[in-house]
Amino acid sequence: MKEIRTRFAPSPTGYIHIGNVRSAIYPYLIARQNDGKFILRIEDTDRARYVEGATELIEDTLKWLGLEWDEGPIVGGENGPYFQTERKDHYIAWAKKLIETGRAYPDDTPSEKIDEYRKEDNAKKIPYLYRNHRPASAENSPEENLEIWKEGTPLRFKADPKNYEWKDEVMGEMHTGPEVCDDIILIKKDGLPTYNFAHIIDDAEMGVTHIARGVEYLSSMPNYLALYEALGLDRPLFLSLPHILAPQGNKKLGKRDGAKSVTEYRDDGVLPEAMLNYLACLGWNDGTEKEIYSKDELIKAFSIDRIQNSGARFDEVKIYWYNGQWIRKIADEQGIDELYSRTKGFWPEVAENEPEDYKKKVLSIIYDRLKTLSDLKSMTEYFFVDPKIDASMILENKFLKKLSETELIELLTLTIERLNDVSDWSEENLQKELNDLLAKSGKKPAEYFSLVRIAVSFAPFSPALHQTLSVLGRDKVLSRLNMTRTALVSG
RNA sequence: GGUCUCGUAGUAUAACGGUUAGUACAACGGGUUUUCAUCCCGUCAACGCGGGUUCGACUCCCGCCGAGAUCACCA
Numbered sequence: 001m002k003e004i005r006t007r008f009a010p011s012p013t014g015y016i017h018i019g020n021v022r023s024a025i026y027p028y029l030i031a032r033q034n035d036g037k038f039i040l041r042i043e044d045t046d047r048a049r050y051v052e053g054a055t056e057l058i059e060d061t062l063k064w065l066g067l068e069w070d071e072g073p074i075v076g077g078e079n080g081p082y083f084q085t086e087r088k089d090h091y092i093a094w095a096k097k098l099i100e101t102g103r104a105y106p107d108d109t110p111s112e113k114i115d116e117y118r119k120e121d122n123a124k125k126i127p128y129l130y131r132n133h134r135p136a137s138a139e140n141s142p143e144e145n146l147e148i149w150k151e152g153t154p155l156r157f158k159a160d161p162k163n164y165e166w167k168d169e170v171m172g173e174m175h176t177g178p179e180v181c182d183d184i185i186l187i188k189k190d191g192l193p194t195y196n197f198a199h200i201i202d203d204a205e206m207g208v209t210h211i212a213r214g215v216e217y218l219s220s221m222p223n224y225l226a227l228y229e230a231l232g233l234d235r236p237l238f239l240s241l242p243h244i245l246a247p248q249g250n251k252k253l254g255k256r257d258g259a260k261s262v263t264e265y266r267d268d269g270v271l272p273e274a275m276l277n278y279l280a281c282l283g284w285n286d287g288t289e290k291e292i293y294s295k296d297e298l299i300k301a302f303s304i305d306r307i308q309n310s311g312a313r314f315d316e317v318k319i320y321w322y323n324g325q326w327i328r329k330i331a332d333e334q335g336i337d338e339l340y341s342r343t344k345g346f347w348p349e350v351a352e353n354e355p356e357d358y359k360k361k362v363l364s365i366i367y368d369r370l371k372t373l374s375d376l377k378s379m380t381e382y383f384f385v386d387p388k389i390d391a392s393m394i395l396e397n398k399f400l401k402k403l404s405e406t407e408l409i410e411l412l413t414l415t416i417e418r419l420n421d422v423s424d425w426s427e428e429n430l431q432k433e434l435n436d437l438l439a440k441s442g443k444k445p446a447e448y449f450s451l452v453r454i455a456v457s458f459a460p461f462s463p464a465l466h467q468t469l470s471v472l473g474r475d476k477v478l479s480r481l482n483m484t485r486t487a488l489v490s491g
Numbered sequence: 492g493g494u495c496u497c498g499u500a501g502u503a504u505a506a507c508g509g510u511u512a513g514u515a516c517a518a519c520g521g522g523u524u525u526u527c528a529u530c531c532c533g534u535c536a537a538c539g540c541g542g543g544u545u546c547g548a549c550u551c552c553c554g555c556c557g558a559g560a561u562c563a564c565c566a
Contacts, residue, residue, distance in 0.1 A: 011566055046565055111564075127493050128562075154564055171496065180494055180562080188564040195566045219495055219561040242497075243559075250558050285504060289514050308504080310497050311559070318503070318516050328529075369528040379527095399526080438525085449525035461527030 004036030006210045008062070008069070009199060011043040012054035015261035016061045018279070018314055019244045019253035020214065025280055026241065027212045028067045029302040039206055040072030042083045043199065045192040061262045065272050066295055071206070079206040084198050091193040094201050094231060095155055095186055099145050103230040104186055105138045106149040107156045131159050131183045138183075155187040157197075157227065164222040169210075169239045170307045171218065180222045200224060204233045212239040214252075239304060242283060245313040253314055265319070269346055269373030271330070274323040283308040292325055320371045327370050336364045346373040351384045358383075361471045365463040379459070383472060386480060387458035389487045399450045403443075405488060411441055411451055412485040416478065425474050431466040455484040 006027035010016065016024070031038035040062065042055055055073060062069065071077025081087055098104035114130070121128040137145060138158060149155060161178030168174050186197040193201070203211060218240045228235050243252035246259070253259045265275055277293050285308075286301040293301065331339040340360050351359060362383045369379065381387070394400055394408060403411075415437055422433055434449070441448045449465050456477055462468050469477050 009566095013566080043566065049565070107564095114564090122492085125492070156564095174495080176494065182562085185564050190564080192564095194564070199566090213566095214560090215496065216560055217566090221495090240496085245559090247502095252559075282503070287505070289505080291515060312504090313502060315502055315516070321516055324529085366528095368530090371528090397526090434525090445525045447525090453526060459527090463527090465525065 004034035006031045007039035009041040013049045017259040032299045037070040040069040106153045151191040215240040243311040274326040278322045283312040348381045365467040382457045427470040456480045
């Protein structure tokens with residue numbers, strides 16, 4: 001059986017955003033599922049749009065998502081080079097074959113002239129096709145054209161207009177008429193190939209069996225098929241992936257709509273597991289009601305024929321839901337140490353020099369409140385530094401505003417006196433003490449506990465009170481209670 | 492304009508001729524005798540329209556409408 005080989009072939013023009021990362025994920029899953037190979041190829045033939053550092057950005061993104069490639073930059077491989085600019089001689093060689101068979105011709109028609117053709121046809125309301133304006137060189141003999149073609153002169157394909165039929169693994173049976181076949185540019189003025197030409201050569205030479213790419217390439221398919229034919233190459237399998245839609249409107253999600261880069265979500269504290277899970281399931285499902293998939297589960301469950309053929313809207317709210325699920329899943333299944341290892345860089349600055357054990361304890365009581373890891377910044381500060389006392393948070397609290405200041409002060413005094421005598425600062429014992437205090441206070445749980453909670457944290461919310469007090473430790477709790485009481489006393 | 496694709500609740504989706512059209516997110520309400528969250532329970536909410544075919548259509552066919560893609564020496 002032929003080895004399954006898939007590829008992701010981005011051009012280094014910037015970051016990978018949410019809208020195009022699925023064309024990396026699906027090929028990856030297909031390769032892994034079939035013990036095949038996943039190739040990364042950098043399509044850098046557009047020197048004008050080339051962005052320094054973009055290749056590294058792409059590599060970073062794939063690595064973060066866990067989409068390791070078997071051949072490509074860094075790792076190398078037998079079918080390299082994996083940068084198109086380093087494969088120029090391959091394209092030239094194939095281009096010459098096409099000239100030899102009379103299927104390509106040099107064309108130095110100036111672009112102004114081409115624009116004119118286009119305008120003329122538009123004015124006449126006939127579809128613009130370059131093959132209706134072929135220059136004399138299109139009729140030269142192969143020998144002649146081989147002779148006159150030199151770097152600096154664009155090379156065009158000589159189309160053979162006819163019907164094409166093919167199967168798209170996602171969209172189904174396809175067919176088009178001759179009106180879409182045209183003389184496309186193969187080699188540009190700068191001597192580099194166009195995408196249209198280069199990707200076909202590369203995929204063939206790299207043994208790619210499945211090409212997955214956005215549906216925008218669907219309308220170019222007849223020209224690609226013509227090229228496969230003219231080059232004598234076997235067609236691979238084609239997968240047209242529907243677009244991911246922007247949050248508003250019906251357009252595909254692109255950088256202009258503010259499509260965030262994948263790594264931006266990483267920096268916001270989204271876990272790669274959640275991102276991969278969400279993106280894979282956006283436009284694909286296995287027919288069951290399962291929602292949470294690990295990478296291995298995706299590899300097992302994935303199937304091409306269940307890829308959705310309509311566009312799917314990217315929903316930021318849902319990815320945060322997935323992220324919450326994954327935060328809890330990792331903590332519960334792999335332990336708090338594993339989750340902790342993901343949190344570097346997400347703690348508030350004041351926590352920087354705090355001991356890891358302490359941060360792990362904080363994490364262990366707060367993780368089920370996190371939607372993203374960056375929530376740690378806003379949610380845990382009071383564990384590391386005394387909060388700013390803001391009496392209004394107590395006085396205006398919905399549970400506390402009916403209590404008088406005197407009552408509040410008395411309750412704090414009661415608490416301080418009792419806790420002063422407590423030496424067993426475990427969660428269990430604190431829970432017991434707090435229950436006793438609650439009984440003594442004569443208040444409703446929401447009233448008494450809210451007071452203590454706010455008095456030590458001055459945060460809008462916090463973990464369960466006994467846990468918060470236990471992790472905070474005896475000294476911090478008592479000193480903060482005292483400070484808060486003093487503040488209330490002095491009004 | 493030519494060519495092509497798509498069309499189930501606000502969103503993502505299930506159904507592959509027969510179900511009270513299922514699930515998840517969101518929204519709303521409630522519970523878990525402490526906040527926020529988790530977790531649990533409940534409510535709201537959909538087959539674009541019109542014709543066929545059929546005993547029966549979300550499902551098959553046709554037309555329409557709507558949305559999108561593409562028509563580069565960009566990928």
